Amino acid sequence: xxxxxxxxxxxxxxxxxxxxxxxxxxxxxxxxxxxxxxxxxxxxxxxxxxxxxxxxxxxxxxxxxxxxxxxxxxxxxxxxxxxxxxxxxxxxxxx
Amino acid sequence: xxxxxxxxxxxxxxxxxxxxxxxxxxxxxxxxxxxxxxxxxxxxxxxxxxxxxxxxxxxxxxxxxxxxxxxxxxxxxxxxxxxxxxxxxxxxxxxxxxxxxxxxxxxxxxxxxxxxxxxxxxxxxxxxxxxxxxxxxxxxxxxxxxxxxxxxxxxxxxxxxxxxxxxxxxxxxxxxxxxxxxxxxxxxxxxxxxxxxxxxxxxxxxxxxxxxxxxxxxxxxxxxxxxxxxxxxxxxxxxxxxxxxxxxxxxxxxxxxxxxxxxxxxxxxxxxxxxxxxxxxxxxxxxxxxxxxxxxxxxxxxxxxxxxxxxxx
Amino acid sequence: xxxxxxxxxxxxxxxxxxxxxxxxxxxxxxxxxxxxxxxxxxxxxxxxxxxxxxxxxxxxxxxxxxxxxxxxxxxxxxxxxxxxxxxxxxxxxxxxxxxxxxxxxxxxxxxxxxxxxxxxxxxxxxxxxxxxxxxxxxxxxxxxxxxxxxxxxxxxxxxxxxxxxxxxxxxxxxxxxxxxxxxxxxxxxxxxxxxxxxxxxxxxxxxxxxxxxxxxxxxxxxxxxxxxxxxxxxxxxxxxxxxxxxxxxxxxxxxxxxxxxxxxxxxxxxxxxxxxxxxxxxxxxxxxxxxxxxxxxxxxxxxxxxxxxxxxxxxxxxxxxxxxxxxxxxxxxxxxxxxxxxxxxxxxxxxxxxxxxxxxxxxxxxxxxxxxxxxxxxxxxxxxxxxxxxxxxxxxxxxxxxxxxxxxxxxxxxxxxxxxxxxxxxxxxxxxxxxxxxxxxxxxxxxxxxxxxxxxxxxxxxxxxxxxxxxxxxxxxxxxxxxx
Numbered sequence: 001x002x003x004x005x006x007x008x009x010x011x012x013x014x015x016x017x018x019x020x021x022x023x024x025x026x027x028x029x030x031x032x033x034x035x036x037x038x039x040x041x042x043x044x045x046x047x048x049x050x051x052x053x054x055x056x057x058x059x060x061x062x063x064x065x066x067x068x069x070x071x072x073x074x075x076x077x078x079x080x081x082x083x084x085x086x087x088x089x090x091x092x093x094x095x
Numbered sequence: 096x097x098x099x100x101x102x103x104x105x106x107x108x109x110x111x112x113x114x115x116x117x118x119x120x121x122x123x124x125x126x127x128x129x130x131x132x133x134x135x136x137x138x139x140x141x142x143x144x145x146x147x148x149x150x151x152x153x154x155x156x157x158x159x160x161x162x163x164x165x166x167x168x169x170x171x172x173x174x175x176x177x178x179x180x181x182x183x184x185x186x187x188x189x190x191x192x193x194x195x196x197x198x199x200x201x202x203x204x205x206x207x208x209x210x211x212x213x214x215x216x217x218x219x220x221x222x223x224x225x226x227x228x229x230x231x232x233x234x235x236x237x238x239x240x241x242x243x244x245x246x247x248x249x250x251x252x253x254x255x256x257x258x259x260x261x262x263x264x265x266x267x268x269x270x271x272x273x274x275x276x277x278x279x280x281x282x283x284x285x286x287x288x289x290x291x292x293x294x295x296x297x298x299x300x301x302x303x304x305x306x307x308x309x310x311x312x313x314x315x316x317x318x319x320x321x322x323x324x325x326x327x328x329x330x331x332x333x334x335x336x337x338x339x340x341x342x343x344x345x346x347x348x349x350x351x352x353x354x355x356x357x358x359x360x361x362x363x364x365x366x367x368x369x370x371x372x373x374x375x376x377x378x379x380x381x382x383x384x385x386x387x388x389x390x391x392x393x394x395x396x397x398x399x400x401x402x403x404x405x406x407x408x
Numbered sequence: 409x410x411x412x413x414x415x416x417x418x419x420x421x422x423x424x425x426x427x428x429x430x431x432x433x434x435x436x437x438x439x440x441x442x443x444x445x446x447x448x449x450x451x452x453x454x455x456x457x458x459x460x461x462x463x464x465x466x467x468x469x470x471x472x473x474x475x476x477x478x479x480x481x482x483x484x485x486x487x488x489x490x491x492x493x494x495x496x497x498x499x500x501x502x503x504x505x506x507x508x509x510x511x512x513x514x515x516x517x518x519x520x521x522x523x524x525x526x527x528x529x530x531x532x533x534x535x536x537x538x539x540x541x542x543x544x545x546x547x548x549x550x551x552x553x554x555x556x557x558x559x560x561x562x563x564x565x566x567x568x569x570x571x572x573x574x575x576x577x578x579x580x581x582x583x584x585x586x587x588x589x590x591x592x593x594x595x596x597x598x599x600x601x602x603x604x605x606x607x608x609x610x611x612x613x614x615x616x617x618x619x620x621x622x623x624x625x626x627x628x629x630x631x632x633x634x635x636x637x638x639x640x641x642x643x644x645x646x647x648x649x650x651x652x653x654x655x656x657x658x659x660x661x662x663x664x665x666x667x668x669x670x671x672x673x674x675x676x677x678x679x680x681x682x683x684x685x686x687x688x689x690x691x692x693x694x695x696x697x698x699x700x701x702x703x704x705x706x707x708x709x710x711x712x713x714x715x716x717x718x719x720x721x722x723x724x725x726x727x728x729x730x731x732x733x734x735x736x737x738x739x740x741x742x743x744x745x746x747x748x749x750x751x752x753x754x755x756x757x758x759x760x761x762x763x764x765x766x767x768x769x770x771x772x773x774x775x776x777x778x779x780x781x782x783x784x785x786x787x788x789x790x791x792x793x794x795x796x797x798x799x800x801x802x803x804x805x806x807x808x809x810x811x812x813x814x815x816x817x818x819x820x821x822x823x824x825x826x827x828x829x830x831x832x833x834x835x836x837x838x839x840x841x842x843x844x845x846x847x848x849x850x851x852x853x854x855x856x857x858x859x860x861x862x863x864x865x866x867x868x869x870x871x872x873x874x875x876x877x878x879x880x881x882x883x884x885x886x887x888x889x890x891x892x
Contacts, residue, residue: 005207005208006099006102006103006106006107007102007106007139007143008204008207008208009106009204010106010107010109010110011203011204011207012199012200012201012203012204012207013110013200013204014109014110014113015199015200015203015583016196016197016199016200016203017110017113017114017117017196017200018113018117019192019195019196019199020117020192020193020195020196021117021118022572022576023184023192023195023196024182024184024189024192025117025182026182026183027122028568028572029122029126029164029167029168029171030117030122030125031572032572032575033116033117033125033126033129034117035572035575035576035579036129036160037113037116037117037129037132038576038579039575039579039582040113040132040136040156041583042579042582042583042586043148044109044136044139045203045207045583045586045587046586046589047140047143047145047148048143048207049207049210049212049586049589049590050143050145050218051143051144051212052210052211052212052590053212053218053219053222055219055222056144056222057143057144057145058212058218058219058221058222059218059221059222059233059234059236059237060217060218060221060237060241060242060589060595061218061586061589062145062147062148062233062234062237063234063237063238063242063245064538064589065145065148066147066148066151066234066238066313067238067245067246067249067538067542068541068582069148069151069152069155069156070151070155070249070252070253070313071249071252071542071545072575072579073155073156073159073160074252074253074255074256074397074549075252075256075545075548075549075571075575076160076163076575077160077163077256077260077394077397078255078256078259078260078263078397078549078552078553078571079568079571079572079575080163080164080166080167081259081260081263081264081397081400082263082564082567082568082571083167083171083568084167084170084171084263084400085263085264085564086561086564086565086568087170087171087172089561089564090561093561202613203583203613206587206609206610206613206614207587207590209610210587210590210591210610211590211591212590212593215593216474216589216592216593216594217473217474217475217593217594217595218593219593220474220475221475224475240469240471241469241471241475241476242476242477242538242539243468243469244468244469244477244539245477245538245539245542248527248530248539248542248543248546249542251422251523251527251546252542252545252546252549254429254523255520255523255546255549255550255553256549258429258516258519258520258553259549259552259553259556261516262516262553262556262557263553263556263564263567340430343429343430344430346429347426347429347430350422350426351426354419354422354423357415357419358415358419361412361415362412364470365411365470366411366466366467366468366469366470367412367415367466367468367469368468368469369469369470
């Protein structure tokens with residue numbers, strides 16, 4: 001098991017990186033990426049925990065992560081539409 | 096020991112990719128690094144006994160999201176948005192944020208090390224109950240039976256994201272609706288003719304296979320959407336400024352079938368989304384296909400950024 | 409029938425939204441009105457059932473927890489669903505008038521708002537930690553596009569900021585849920601409350617992650633930066649829904665967790681006082697900012713920042729009176745704030761602007777709108793007789809009972825500051841114009857009954873809540889969980 005705990009460590013570091021990116025990056029697209037990195041850290045943590053069940057991987061965290069991925073991608077896609085719109089508004093403002 | 100070397104390298108590479116993608120000043124490189132990060136994550140899921148997630152991550156997380164990110168990068172267009180500005184925070188605040196993040200990571204890592212895992216809880220039950228429901232695959236059983244309510248609600252999230260993206264479209268864009276985001280090389284249409292049918296078949300297979308092996312509505316839907324994206328790039332599909340009723344119906348088909356099946360059977364079965372044993376398999380397959388269609392269309396519409404679609408040639 | 413009501417309260421509104429998505433608002437708004445009926449009926453029936461027989465539960469898919477998800481309507485859920493029905497129903501009526509001339513915006517509103525309604529009910533009924541995450545995301549992703557209906561660049565900026573923070577907030581919450589699931593292997597809130605005792609510092613960390621995520625979502629100072637732009641820039645009915653209901657959804661979940669699985673970590677004095685400290689900061693900062701704003705809608709929006717702070721004062725007091733006071737404050741503020749935003753929206757529509765300095769003398773012309781603003785303002789200030797007074801009275805008693813006299817001082821100071829920003833608006837409006845400038849009374853546009861009555865009814869309800877304490881607090885019942 002000890003060999004696999006590196007993923008738990010990676011999950012924690014991804015969360016830290018995502019948080020730092022969100023605080024320090026000014027560009028909205030970068031901030032969206034940072035939140036996604038943080039989210040992927042959370043997902044990785046869930047999957048690491050799922051493996052600690054002795055009778056095989058726990059399907060519930062797997063389902064949670066699948067749901068989480070769809071929600072995060074939906075929200076990010078909407079965020080990207082807003083980023084595009086913001087850029088257009090800015091260009092129009094410059095004209 | 097070879098495996099733990101592999102694990103160590105994968106984990107290290109995940110961290111490095113995430114770090115680089117957030118700090119490189121060039122937006123394009125950041126996006127590419129993020130997509131590579133997503134693909135490595137898919138590999139990680141496969142390594143950690145989560146093949147369902149590996150498929151979903153590759154198709155949705157890295158695939159569709161990557162295409163969306165690159166599309167946005169193109170739309171940002173102007174040269175000055177290529178380089179993202181450096182942080183406006185003062186040096187001390189940045190250091191404080193770094194220390195805070197390190198503290199967060201340390202605490203979470205230590206907690207994850209201590210947490211025992213969920214023995215005897217819902218997970219054990221889910222594995223034990225498995226022979227009963229019509230779906231033989233544990234993750235699909237959780238998604239479509241034990242916790243189908245979450246799955247239903249997340250479909251609504253996707254619908255809201257599409258409506259939100261339509262609202263985010265500036266009215267200015269409608270004036271240049273003919274301006275589809277496509278490449279003009281002759282290679283692309285040829286590739287489309289070659290790959291789009293393959294993707295359609297693979298997508299349909301994944302939905303069907305979800306009952307007994309990795310796959311399901313979300314993975315299949317994302318692959319179907321990828322076929323649509325290819326067709327849009329190859330000018331087989333174009334954007335239209337308005338949504339037809341058929342398109343609207345397809346978009347909410349999954350939601351409608353899912354909710355109606357639950358509500359119609361509720362009086363006889365006693366609870367929402369409980370299905371009679373004889374029909375459960377059929378109903379779940381029906382729900383899966385309807386969901387996959389709606390998911391595919393919604394993801395495709397998120398990519399084209401326009402409310403409607405039309406056939407070009 | 410009774411056990412089906414929670415399901416219907418979630419999905420009938422959502423089906424209404426899908427109906428409008430497919431068919432539009434219908435001839436003379438027939439489908440929109442049908443949607444409101446579809447949403448109101450199960451909500452009100454459910455509240456009536458809870459009042460009659462107590463907690464109503466539904467095991468989804470026939471699976472009992474920990475395997476399945478449970479819907480649960482107890483007194484707290486019922487009260488929030490009732491608030492959503494009353495505010496939502498009246499704001500819906502206003503929206504029929506407000507969007508009458510904007511067919512496109514109307515259609516989008518009537519797709520998103522019923523979806524939001526169903527999502528709010530889903531959150532209030534959720535008894536599962538992960539399902540609560542899904543419903544929180546539903547609420548957020550239905551609410552943010554509504555902000556965009558204003559169509560301005562400012563609205564786009566606010567929406568993007570809100571989205572990024574909200575997404576981060578829910579991921580923080582989910583990180584906490586992951587740790588809880590790792591500790592005990594269940595997501596059901598009640599089972600979690602039973603199994604989590606003595607879980608040590610990992611539970612503390614989980615609680616910190618979940619609570620921080622919810623504070624980000626609820627726009628508690630210092631995470632409030634997006635709120636004034638979003639709430640102040642959206643169309644009036646949207647502002648009313650966001651301020652009265654949506655930000656409260658995250659606070660609701662915080663209170664639900666406090667009374668359940670997170671009771672132990674949040675009852676430690678350090679955590680309780682930290683949260684109350686944030687509440688105090690929100691009250692003082694939000695009120696002072698509200699006093700300084702030049703535009704009416706921004707005054708109302710900053711007032712929301714302040715009023716949310718009161719709900720965090722619960723934690724160090726932690727008694728029945730404080731519990732009742734905090735929930736009643738949530739309800740009273742919801743109704744009063746919806747009335748304030750509709751009044752501000754009507755004033756903006758009638759005058760063509762909402763600059764406070766240029767409102768001089770308009771009070772006599774717009775007597776009804778400013779009258780409603782004043783009535784709802786009474787409740788916000790906490791003067792008798794009003795819902796706000798009853799809530800503050802309970803909170804004051806609760807704080808004295810808990811020996812936290814300085815919280816009582818903060819509550820009183822918050823009321824004084826609220827009086828300051830409400831009277832500042834009213835003074836500008838009812839200032840007698842200079843006699844030599846008498847002909848310059850502002851020209852105003854007429855508003856129809858559809859936009860006038862909801863505002864009036866909400867303002868009267870805000871006052872009426874001062875007399876409705878008995879039945880509503882009986883419906884709320886005791887603190888669920890251990891405190892009892």
